[in-house]
Amino acid sequence: MEVQLTAQLRERAGRGAVRRLRRNDKVPAVLYGPKTAPLSLAVESRHLERLVRDMGEESKLLRLIINDGKGEQVRQVLFREIQVHPVRRRFLHVDFYEVPLDQAMEFDVPIELRGEPVGVRKGGMLDVLCRTLTVRCLPGAIPEKITIDAASLDIGDSVHVSDLIGVVPYELTDDPGHPVLHIIPPEGAEDEKESEG
Numbered sequence: 001m002e003v004q005l006t007a008q009l010r011e012r013a014g015r016g017a018v019r020r021l022r023r024n025d026k027v028p029a030v031l032y033g034p035k036t037a038p039l040s041l042a043v044e045s046r047h048l049e050r051l052v053r054d055m056g057e058e059s060k061l062l063r064l065i066i067n068d069g070k071g072e073q074v075r076q077v078l079f080r081e082i083q084v085h086p087v088r089r090r091f092l093h094v095d096f097y098e099v100p101l102d103q104a105m106e107f108d109v110p111i112e113l114r115g116e117p118v119g120v121r122k123g124g125m126l127d128v129l130c131r132t133l134t135v136r137c138l139p140g141a142i143p144e145k146i147t148i149d150a151a152s153l154d155i156g157d158s159v160h161v162s163d164l165i166g167v168v169p170y171e172l173t174d175d176p177g178h179p180v181l182h183i184i185p186p187e188g189a190e191d192e193k194e195s196e197g
Helices: 015-023 045-055 189-196
Strands: 003-009 026-033 036-044 062-067 072-084 091-098 105-114 125-128 132-137 146-149 158-160 179-184
Touching (some): 003 045, 015 026, 026 045, 036 091, 045 091, 105 125
Parallel strands (some): 003 062, 026 091, 105 146
Antiparallel strands (some): 003 036, 026 036, 062 072, 125 179
């Protein structure tokens, strides 16, 4: 499914223009990139809210349709930064980054665990230490998720980034020694070992 959002080209800048946009339920935005001159834009607040809610915090390529009053331009972008009001939780500003489609970049991709670990069935607890991994790939090939089969993990087992290199079909750029998850022994299990020793 292709994700898209429509934006209008903004002629006016400054605080007064931005306040008028927000009163009309629009969010000021800017588009920039390595080969793109910065463009001031405005997006509908409700469309942006729905899109961010549906996309979550995943790195996904977004098709930005820019209406300049004369026609439409289509750009392939990523969210670079989204500013949110700390109290009202409304969007204040959005930065879009136009990505070169022929150049590999790094993206944070969510992790999905498959299967219930053996160690959890024995009373242990699954401790997930990171929810995303950094993948280097072309912008058009961003994976939706990285699936880790956790079914065979027993109490005391752990998975590090190095365990996933070669298993997942993506170039992982996180530190190979970084732990991703582990199975913690049940409470009291360590106390029993100490009393036995």
